[in-house]
Amino acid sequence: MEAHALTIHEAAILIKKKEISAVELTDAILERIDDVEPLVDAYITVTKEAAKKRAIAADKMIAQGNAGFLAGIPLSIKDLICTKGIRTTCASRMLESFYPPYNATVMDKLNAAGAVMVGKVNMDEFAMGSSTENSGIKPTKNPWDLSRVPGGSSGGSAASVAAEMCLGSLGSDTGGSIRQPASHCGVVGIKPTYGRVSRFGLVAFASSLDQIGPLAKDVTDAAILLNIIAGYDPRDSTSVDQPVPDYVKALTDDIKGLTIGIPKEYHTSTGISESVGTAIDNAMSVFKNAGADFVEITLPHTDYAVAAYYLIAPAEASSNLARYDGVKYGFRSRESQGLLDMYKNTRSLGFGAEVQRRIILGTYALSAGYYDAYYKKASQVRTLIKQDFKNAFDACDVILAPVAPTPAFKIGENIDDPLRMYLSDIFTISANLAGIPGLSVPCGFSAEGLPIGLQLMGNYFDEASILNAAYFFERQTDFHQKKAHLSKALNK
Amino acid sequence: MKISREEVLYVANLARLTIDDDDVETFAEQLGSILEYVENLNRVDTSEVLPTAHAIETANAFRKDETTRHLDRNDAIANAPKAEDGHFIVPKVIE
Known part of the structure; x- marks a missing residue:
């Protein structure tokens, strides 16, 4: 297998066994960026030299036996997470030449774990959008179909993971900005509970809704990244001082006794495309066949x-x-x-x-x-939406829903109609208003071969349940193993 | 719901934005349709409902009143469009 195709957990084992060095892995990713980036346009800044230096340092730490869990793992970072001395633009002309004088807390944590940042990735300007077309720098293309959007606002994060130009990424989610691009690009993305991850150094959009989270090739990688970034931070007074479980250990593959809530409002919602409807129905069958309990719930203020x-x-x-x-x-x-x-x-x-x-x-x-x-x-309506979820979680452990009503749309298709664009956020927005965690995991493809994501939402601070349910689903299916057909575009 | 040119210009001024003449109509139309859509909220009875400001119950976050190291002054102004002798320089405010 080529190095750029590795997952984080696979690469971490190879690095530990010294079968690949951090420098080799980083070079492989930088080469992949050289090959693929001209097609996808996911990166605003590629930090080649800094990455090489960090990879050398990681190899040293590995040799000395004191390497962190992410030692030598190349990651991309959404360009609204402050990186000390490295340009952080928010994809806006406003911050075109802004070089933060400090690191976001999540960056300090990734660095302490030995991660190698290979670059800062594109987004809708100030995270406002669902397609990355609102980037003030350039639009990013969906690796599965270069004429389509990757979703947004963390479109660069999702596209860079799907195109294997990094092993994982951090994005942010204010109304679906991690889950929707993850769905459109066929990767895993999780928005943690509000307060689970420090927002210190995250350029603010809507402070009561914003949350940083990982985008990754599979559920295990998402859990690994969440393990690193989660936790209380005195520098973010809205971060919550609650113990953080080991999310990787939570992946037991056992869903016995799991009760899945199906919101009746979501499944009667008009505007769900046939391909998304079918993929969600099939996903439900996978859980049903495994003996999960289903219960109809109601979220009346949807x-x-x-x-x-x-x-x-x-x-x-x-x-x-x-x-x-x-x-x-x-x-x-x-x-x-x-x-x-x-x-x-x-x-x-x-x-x-x-x-x-x-x-x-x-x-x-x-x-x-x-x-x-x-x-x-x-x-006030937000209070009622929150109450809807509280009531729902009295009856179920996780809520199953679509992420987006349709697969990725064509670049330019919705750009002149902001309201229509806003309405495509219908399934993701509630989790931000309520503050609960939600994730997207690949669950199918449209007739045109575009990826479709399944959304699982959990109770407050219960990321473990949705991650484990997604892990179970992933083990039963092979959607996450399918790759974007960039080789065709590369004529290789 | 209609939103007038004057309203757009009034709010834009509050937000310290200048809207090009050509764009005022487009903004008015787009904002009008968004505001018309949010009127839906009026169908919900919220007379007995307290507003939510934060998703998670938060309490005041206190810390000890101690001096700690912060950003160095030069680092803090390094990104300023215009600075001199450790100060931000702005256009003349008073003639």
Whole structure:
């Protein structure tokens, strides 16, 4: 097997047995990036030299026998996670030349475990979008079909994993931004419980919804990465001080006694494509045949989740993004008459259309006279959505649902209709509003050969149950072993 | 729901954004359709419901009032578009 095709757990064993060195593995990935990146456009920055240095250091640690669990494992990082001295753009002109003076906590943790970052990957600008077309740098292509989007906003993370330009990635999920691209690119992605992973050094979009999580080739790799990044951090006062279980040990492959909830609202929802419907039905049969119990549950406020989200998230964004004023860091417009003019020119030139749309929407929802009707109303509906899930988890252990109503759409197909784009987040948004964990695991393909993901949502801080259920599913199926047909595009 | 040109311009100013004349109509239309969609929320009775600000119950996070090492001043201003002698430089505020 070629080195770039390895999973993290496979590579870690080979490295430990000294059958491959960190330098060899990193070089193999950098070569793969040279080959494939021109087709996929997943990376904003490839950190070749830094990666080589880290790989050499990893080999030293391995030789000395004090290497971390991720020693020599090449990873990509979404370009909104701060990396000290390495450009962090948020795919925005606003941060085009921003070099963070500190590391995000997750980066400190990955570095301590010996991981080798090979680059920063593309995303929708400030994580606002579901297709990576809102990137201010370039669109990323879906490795399974280069005319289609990889999903978003962590489209670069998902595409870089699917195209084997890294062994795993970190993304962030505010309304589905890990799960939906994972689904569209045929990889595994998990959004942990809100507060499970420190947000320190994550460039903020909507602070009450944002959460960092891994994208990986299989469930075991996702569990390995979550083991490293999870945990309380005094530098993030919303991170939660609760013991972190060993997520790899939780993968027992035993689902005896597991009760799976099927939300009736999701499965009667219009807009689910035939291929997604069939794949989800087949996935249910896999669990059913293994003796899992099924129970119908109800999430009565599902219909209101998208509306509540598209008030709360832009409202928080309008506040968070007020910091980009051309003074402390980031872009500043040069031709300005006075301070106010400088603010306005800087923000109008520095932010792309979708970011400006959401800032205006959020400012409107928070402005005098509208606050009660919009923001407060949405926050009240959020309480009801949370309550729906609490009630549901009284009756079941995990909730099974689609991730996205359709497989990946064509580049350009939805770009002129923001509302239509927002509505495609219907199945993922609720988990962020409620704060519960959710993951996507490959569960089938459309007739055109596009991957489809299965979503499993769990109770607060019960990532272990959804990971184990996904692990069981993965062991029963071979969808995660199928690879994007990039070789055809490469003419090899 | 209709949202007027003036409303778009008013809110844009609050958010310190300048919208090109050509784009105001598009923004007004798109925001109008989004706001029309969120009107759906009015079908939910929330008279007895408290708003949720955070998904997870959080308490105030206190720490000891001790000085700790923080970012070095030069590192903190290294990304500033314009800085001098350890200060951020902004355009003239008062004539």
